Amino acid sequence: MSDCTNFTVPAALEAEADEAISHYEESKRAAVLPLLHLIQHEFGFISEPAVHWVANKLELEPIKVLEVVTFYPGLRQHAPGEFHIRVCRTLSCAMAGSGELMEKFCDLAKIDRSKSDSHHHPIAVSPCGKFSVEFAECLASCGTGPVCLVNDDFHEAITEDKAEALLKQYSSKTAAE
Amino acid sequence: MSESKKITYKSGKEPDAREYRLIFRNIDREGWDPSLDCYLKEGGYEMLKKALKMEPKDITEEVKKSGLRGRGGAGFPTGLKWTFIPPNNTKPVYLICNCDESEPGTFKDRYIVHQDPHQLIEGMIISCFAVGAKKAYIYMREEFPEAAKIVEKAIAEAKKKKFLGKNILGSGFDLEIYIHRGAGAYICGEETGLIESLEGKRPYPRIKPPYFPAALGLWMCPTIVNNVESLCHVKHIVEMGGDEYAKLGVARNTGTRIVCVSGDVKKPGYFEIEVGKVTMRELLYEMCGGPKDGREFKAVIPGGSSSKILRCDEKFNLKNPDGTERELNFWDIPMDFDTLAACGSMAGSGGVIVMDDSRKMSWVLNNINHFYAHESCGQCTPCREGSMWMRKISDRIAGGEARPDDVALLESVAYQIDGRTICAFGEASSWPVEAIIAKYRDELIAETSEENDYHSEEQTLRESMLIRK
Ligand SMILES: Cc1cc2nc3c(=O)[nH]c(=O)nc-3n(C[C@H](O)[C@H](O)[C@H](O)COP(=O)(O)O)c2cc1C
Ligand code: SF4
Ligand code: FES
Numbered sequence: 001m002s003d004c005t006n007f008t009v010p011a012a013l014e015a016e017a018d019e020a021i022s023h024y025e026e027s028k029r030a031a032v033l034p035l036l037h038l039i040q041h042e043f044g045f046i047s048e049p050a051v052h053w054v055a056n057k058l059e060l061e062p063i064k065v066l067e068v069v070t071f072y073p074g075l076r077q078h079a080p081g082e083f084h085i086r087v088c089r090t091l092s093c094a095m096a097g098s099g100e101l102m103e104k105f106c107d108l109a110k111i112d113r114s115k116s117d118s119h120h121h122p123i124a125v126s127p128c129g130k131f132s133v134e135f136a137e138c139l140a141s142c143g144t145g146p147v148c149l150v151n152d153d154f155h156e157a158i159t160e161d162k163a164e165a166l167l168k169q170y171s172s173k174t175a176a177e
Numbered sequence: 178m179s180e181s182k183k184i185t186y187k188s189g190k191e192p193d194a195r196e197y198r199l200i201f202r203n204i205d206r207e208g209w210d211p212s213l214d215c216y217l218k219e220g221g222y223e224m225l226k227k228a229l230k231m232e233p234k235d236i237t238e239e240v241k242k243s244g245l246r247g248r249g250g251a252g253f254p255t256g257l258k259w260t261f262i263p264p265n266n267t268k269p270v271y272l273i274c275n276c277d278e279s280e281p282g283t284f285k286d287r288y289i290v291h292q293d294p295h296q297l298i299e300g301m302i303i304s305c306f307a308v309g310a311k312k313a314y315i316y317m318r319e320e321f322p323e324a325a326k327i328v329e330k331a332i333a334e335a336k337k338k339k340f341l342g343k344n345i346l347g348s349g350f351d352l353e354i355y356i357h358r359g360a361g362a363y364i365c366g367e368e369t370g371l372i373e374s375l376e377g378k379r380p381y382p383r384i385k386p387p388y389f390p391a392a393l394g395l396w397m398c399p400t401i402v403n404n405v406e407s408l409c410h411v412k413h414i415v416e417m418g419g420d421e422y423a424k425l426g427v428a429r430n431t432g433t434r435i436v437c438v439s440g441d442v443k444k445p446g447y448f449e450i451e452v453g454k455v456t457m458r459e460l461l462y463e464m465c466g467g468p469k470d471g472r473e474f475k476a477v478i479p480g481g482s483s484s485k486i487l488r489c490d491e492k493f494n495l496k497n498p499d500g501t502e503r504e505l506n507f508w509d510i511p512m513d514f515d516t517l518a519a520c521g522s523m524a525g526s527g528g529v530i531v532m533d534d535s536r537k538m539s540w541v542l543n544n545i546n547h548f549y550a551h552e553s554c555g556q557c558t559p560c561r562e563g564s565m566w567m568r569k570i571s572d573r574i575a576g577g578e579a580r581p582d583d584v585a586l587l588e589s590v591a592y593q594i595d596g597r598t599i600c601a602f603g604e605a606s607s608w609p610v611e612a613i614i615a616k617y618r619d620e621l622i623a624e625t626s627e628e629n630d631y632h633s634e635e636q637t638l639r640e641s642m643l644i645r646k
Binding site: 030058075118119 | 357380438447551
């Protein structure tokens with residue numbers, strides 16, 4: 001087991017965590033998702049020491065946190081690329097060409113998805129670490145497919161040209177911007 | 178209200194002439210923004226003031242009179258749901274706004290939380306006042322990061338103006354609203370899975386009975402779970418009065434609702450219509466511009482991917498109230514709850530997905546099966562195993578590797594899930610399969626071959642499984 005004791009978070013994150021906990025006076029446990037979101041947002045993924053940190057903060061057995069982390073597709077245990085692209089693969093977007101869009105992104109970012117599968121290794125990262133891709137299920141914008149999220153930015157009606165422009169635009173940015 | 182003021186919409190986003198914009202009145206509106214100032218200029222929070230002067234039970238009574246049926250999927254009468262809170266209850270009551278919007282084909286709540294958050298908040302405060310909730314959560318899917326910020330800001334603005342917090346507008350009523358963000362799991366839209374998720378656990382749905390949320394919900398306290406759109410309607414019911422509201426739409430299917438059309442139409446999009454006042458033909462040919470050039474409509478999933486598919490050349494025999502029968506052509510189906518149910522499908526969440534004659538049903542079915550296999554929470558064996566087997570078999574059919582009897586095998590797996598699970602996901606995953614096979618059996622079988630031979634775990638399953646219907 002890795003060292004779980006020396007995990008620290010920035011003071012601002014700790015304050016946000018305390019604020020989140022205050023939304024659930026009835027049960028601290030309810031703050032597990034909000035805290036995990038804060039961690040993932042800060043560190044890109046949820047490490048084992050982070051699980052322990054959350055467990056400690058909420059006075060839970062670490063397994064209670066880990067079982068939540070492992071359930072949700074939106075929570076990650078491994079680092080994605082600097083820009084994580086989630087392409088909708090569900091019916092309306094698939095009809096609008098999301099399969100082709102995924103291929104286009106992979107081509108452009110030189111990502112090999114051959115080892116990904118939707119349950120166990122959904123995320124594939126580019127060799128340079130700048131981009132990663134993953135299929136997501138319906139993003140609730142089926143009328144403007146194909147759609148994707150790049151980190152927290154939502155993009156719709158993505159044609160081939162738009163896909164190229166998007167990657168170009170993100171290539172020259174860093175995630176912190 | 179400033180009903181008389183002329184509203185202009187952004188160019189290219191004008192509502193269709195057949196629409197009736199109540200909930201979506203401000204969506205895509207020229208000069209509109211999600212700020213409180215903008216909302217107040219349009220009579221915002223006036224209905225809250227009106228409601229706070231009413232008796233809570235009278236608000237519930239108006240909602241009952243309005244005939245409002247839930248817009249989240251099941252179409253359950255909202256006012257009736259509210260009365261299920263046990264009368265002798267002494268525990269705190271909670272209200273949860275279901276903003277998980279995860280049913281494939283549905284994209285309406287998105288626009289409310291991005292563009293008109295105060296309408297939702299006002300509807301929620303009124304609803305909380307009616308049911309006696311002092312704390313409410315908006316369970317929002319994680320994939321709406323922008324909306325989370327917008328609604329967060331709107332809550333803070335409302336709090337500042339004393340529409341939220343302690344002693345709201347001097348009425349003595351206290352309420353806090355918090356946002357709780359999901360993490361990408363469809364099952365969190367199911368109300369009891371949602372509650373488990375909010376409690377910080379895996380979102381395993383609870384078995385009903387006994388866990389009806391109105392009696393045993395969040396932290397085992399009475400909890401009202403309503404969809405975003407349903408809660409917005411409450412504001413308009415207070416404004417119009419239940420009886421006036423009930424004049425919109427048709428009998429037992431009152432009010433307006435937002436239908437979202439996606440897939441193979443010229444102009445996909447969202448349309449707010451009076452329930453039952455628009456037919457399939459009007460919706461798809463007139464409002465959505467018809468099929469793409471050179472194509473013909475083939476099939477429609479009328480209420481989110483969980484609803485049963487309808488063929489565009491289908492005819493239905495429906496019973497009239499007086500016991501006689503009438504024939505209804507697919508194109509004449511009015512978009513309401515009861516007719517769609519009578520046609521063997523459902524209005525569901527309002528997500529209409531259209532397929533034209535370029536689509537192979539094996540491909541459609543397989544896409545849907547991948548969704549449900551991925552999203553099963555895994556709690557019950559028929560659903561967890563069945564959704565995976567359905568995906569494997571439809572992979573084979575869509576890949577041209579199936580044998581003709583695989584279609585019957587697939588059908589038998591679906592029927593062994595349906596009705597045997599803890600939550601309605603079991604039906605959500607098996608109904609699409611049952612309906613697509615029932616209606617496109619020949620097309621599916623035509624993609625299989627006796628020549629195909631495989632030796633795999635599937636074959637063991639085939640041999641060992643009790644094929645049962
Ligand atoms: C598998 C499944 C997924 C669901 N997803 C949603 C959803 O995303 N949004 C929603 O409002 N209701 C969803 N529902 C319906 C809810 O369980 C619940 O009935 C609804 O939120 C009640 O609100 P209403 O009465 O206002 O419709 C889902 C139901 C099931 C079985
Ligand atoms: S039916 Fe499926 S989704 Fe619902 S509880 Fe059972 S396994 Fe979970
Ligand atoms: S199918 Fe892609 S957003 Fe719904």
